Amino acid sequence: MSPIFSIDGWSDEGCHVSKRKSDYTECSCNxxxxxxxxxxxxxxxxxxxxxxxxxxxxxxxxxxxxIILTLASYALLTDVHQPLSQVRLSLxxxxxxxxxxxxxxxxxxxxKIKERLNRKFNAVFPATN
Numbered sequence: 001m002s003p004i005f006s007i008d009g010w011s012d013e014g015c016h017v018s019k020r021k022s023d024y025t026e027c028s029c030n031x032x033x034x035x036x037x038x039x040x041x042x043x044x045x046x047x048x049x050x051x052x053x054x055x056x057x058x059x060x061x062x063x064x065x066x067i068i069l070t071l072a073s074y075a076l077l078t079d080v081h082q083p084l085s086q087v088r089l090s091l092x093x094x095x096x097x098x099x100x101x102x103x104x105x106x107x108x109x110x111x112k113i114k115e116r117l118n119r120k121f122n123a124v125f126p127a128t129n
Contacts, residue, residue: 060103067096 019026071092078085 056106057103060099064096064099064103067092067099071096 015027015029017025018028071089074085074089074092080086080089
């Protein structure tokens with residue numbers, strides 16, 4: 001039996017297209033694996049971009065509220081001096097901090113970060129002529 005993925009790409013062994021429409025393709029396979037269709041998102045409109053941005057912020061804020069409620073209830077309702085409780089609280093806090101960092105840097109572009117890093121690097125290691 002040949003592998004599903006090889007150097008040449010994905011194998012279609014055991015699969016066939018069962019339905020093809022303009023907006024989707026349905027395949028049937030005789031084995032279990034994950035197949036994904038990649039989409040080109042360059043055709044997004046300003047309206048789509050705005051909706052995606054709003055959904056991102058709403059999702060992150062709701063997630064942060066859930067993390068804060070979980071952290072508070074876990075801290076109040078369990079014995080926080082136990083090692084397992086401390087590990088769980090640390091994991092919850094790190095998830096929250098990760099999301100806060102993502103929220104804080106969501107609009108940062110790579111060029112701005114690269115500029116700041118270059119300035120800091122040049123300040124620490126000045127070029128000698």
